[in-house]
Amino acid sequence: MDLMGMMKKAQAVQAKLQEAQEELGRLEVEGQAGGGMVSLTLNAKGELRGVRIDASLLTPADKEMLEDLIVAAFADGKAKADRAAAEKMQSLTAGLPLPPGMKLPF
Template sequence: MKPDLKAIFKQIEKVQEELEKVQAELEKKTVTEEAGGGMVKVTANGKREIIKIEIDKEVVNPDDVEMLEDLLVAAVNKALQSADKMINEEIAKATSGLLPGLGGLPFGFPGFKA
């Protein structure tokens, strides 16, 4: 029995449409992570862009710039990891059941981790 190519292509189109919707929605969604007990907060969106950084005045010390740099790196990395998780969860929700055998996740989507 030959696979129904028309049905397969319809499913692929449907997945593509769903992914476009998800991408548009993810641009509006954000995650915020912190480091140093909340002294540094970083907000990222679903496009993996850093859109806001908040730094508590107490952590700004000209004699210890290295600590602030470390806190910024930690908070940015946490925010990007949370953004990746959010992206993958939204993609999984949108594509579940659309392409059986692929686990609901499209390969090659930015932020996708196997």
């Protein structure tokens, strides 16, 4: 086993992981609920960046439904953000000989 070669690859992957983390902070996904009546923008790290609510939902009678739609839109956006982050990390570690089940970052 080439320990020095593995160390060099690990250092290269670490630098790429840092770049990927920065990229994930810039990559935005949109979660929707209620047929697009509630839309949330998140970055691929899952941080909420924006909210758009259709004006027709802004009535006291629709308060509970609106709250549920916001939660559903966030869940949709978070799932998309998680997929985007997982795809990015998988592409970075594709050539690194990691033991089964080991994931980066540690």
